Amino acid sequence: MTLYYSMVFMLLMLEMFIFGSLIFPLPFTWRRRLFTFISESPLVAKVQYGMKITFIFITVLFIDSVNRVYRVQLELAAASKSEMRGGAAVLGGSERMEVQARKFYSQRNMYLCGFTLFLSLILNRTYVMILDQLRLEEELKELKGDSSVKSKKSVNALGDPSEPGEVAKLKEQLKAKDRDIEHLKKQADGLSREYNRLGDQTSASDATPKKER
Known part of the structure; x- marks a missing residue:
């Protein structure tokens, strides 16, 4: 294995370790401190x-390995077709073993680079999901704290410990409505x-002239 593919293999092992660290169950406070450090540290940035630059080079290596695998496959397919047609053996024993070895190394490099790139995407998505989870948990704790404070205030104001503040406020609004x-019904009855x-006065005034005539 060449030097750059050895570095890709080490990077793959590092990604596997980081992924295991991300999914390892930790207390909420520890995880929040860890991800706060990762998000705010200039060294981590x-x-x-x-x-990111390294993954660009790995992408180039992945494309090159895919191209090598494709060319080896074409070479083996052409050799097998010529042998099936009854021609002489295009590849000898040593040459066929060399082609098979090149095929093996090309496939190994392709899988190595492919899994490294794929795991980098998984790590990025996992990191974002954990950040969203921590943010939602913090918001949930803040909402629980605010609701408890509001309920205490409503109990002190209304003197009813069994009624939450929001429900009491809604009931007061319904009573006002x-x-x-x-009040509107009374006004409508008065207008009616x-x-x-x-209407009675108008009909009476219309009937009076008819009687005089």
């Missing part, structure tokens, strides 16, 4: 930038009575 509806009275 520089390392991440260098890793009911009072407004009752006044309308009927004016």
Whole structure:
């Protein structure tokens, strides 16, 4: 194995170790401190930038290994076709073993680079998901703390310890709406009575001239 493929293999082992560290169950406070350090550390940011450049080179190696595998496959396919047609052996024993070895090394390099790139995507997505999980857990704890504070305030204000603050506030709003509806009903009844009275007066005034005639 050449030097750069050895470095790719070491990088793959490092990614596997980091992935195991990310999914290892830790207490919430420890995990929050760890990911806060990773997110805010300038050294980690520089390392991440260098890793992005490294993965670009690994992508180039992956494309080259795929090309080598394809060419070896074409060479073996052409040799097998010529032998099936009854021609002379295109590849001798040593030459065939050499082609098979090149095929093996090319496939090994392709799988090595491919798994390294694939695991880098998994690490990135796992890191983002863990950050979202920590953010949601912190928001949940803050909401629980705020709801407990609000419930205590509502108990002190209303004197009812069995009623949460939000429910009491909604009930007060419903009572105010009911009072407004009752007030509007009374106004509508008064307007209806006044309308009927004016209608009776108008009909009486229309009937008086007819009697005089």
